[in-house]
Amino acid sequence: MVVVNTTNHGGPVARIVRALAAPGPSDRLRTALAVGTDADPASAEALVARCGVEPDFFVRDMLTWALCRLPAEVTVPLLIDELGSDITQARSQALHTLSKIGDTRAWPAVRTLLHDRHDDVARSAWRAAVAVVPPGAEPDLAADLATELGRGDRDRQLSLSRALVALGDDVLPALDVAAADADPYVRAHAQATQRLHLDPDSGFTVSVELARRVAATGPDA
Incomplete structure (x- = not known):
């Protein structure tokens, strides 16, 4: 996990760290907005570190927005390091x-989390992998993701299907x-x-139930 150097307790980074830890989520949201608007690369470590522990969804979303405002050469290495954190939320x-930055430098690290034992991390990894996969590696990614087919509940399966469909026709051989x-x-x-690949607007639940009946009884049942 990223550790922020706050040796200078009165410096701007230390002030950001304290403001991002304010008790009220609305205060933290305003801080994240202000930091993102300012877009100072020096704030990157503080933003990444807070992402790993921030309990409020909207604040986390604003932290991500703030990080996307910074140069990728600053944020991407920090985020890649964060993928090795023991904290599930930090990885996710x-x-x-x-996934929002879309930098292919993250591909090797992202790929190692495609089968993470925590569903939130794995699902985030699927989406990120689609965003950062290098040109030409899409069929390999599709084959890797396809090994997760059939597992988990509807939400997990839908997340995987959406990631696979996002790869376009490269997913067809694996399917x-x-x-x-x-x-x-x-x-x-x-x-x-x-079916989702052919018609992205189709109802996924109906498709799954139909496919299960066909798989169990045969196409002519």
């Missing part, structure tokens, strides 16, 4: 921010393989994702 929020898998849940999820 760093991935979320990297074809998964649609013939021995596991009926993998087949069902793969078929639902194929």
Whole structure:
């Protein structure tokens, strides 16, 4: 986790750290907005560190916005380091921010979290991977993501399907393989994702249920 140097307790970074830790979320939100508006690269460490512990969704979103306002050469290395944190939220929020920045330098580190045991981290990694995958590596990413098909609840499955569909036609070979898998849940999820690829506005739940029935009883049932 990023550790902020606040040796100079009266300096601007120390003041930002204190303001971002204010008791009221509205105060923290205003601070994040002000820091992002100022866009001083010196604030990057404080912003990244706060992302890992901030309890309020809207404040976290503003922290991400503030980080996106800073030069990528400053923020991306800090965010990549944060991916090794023991704190689940720190990893998840760093991935979320990297997905907004879209810098391919993060690809190797992001890929290591595609199968994180914490769903929030894994789902954030899927979205980030789609955003930072280098040109030409999309089929490999699709094959890697496809190994997660059939697992988890509807929200998890929908997140994975959306990530796969975002890869465009590069996902089709991996889905074809998964649609013939021995596991009926993998087949069902793969078929639902194929339908989503063909019609992004289709109802995912209906597609999954239909695919599961087909997987269980055969196409002519």
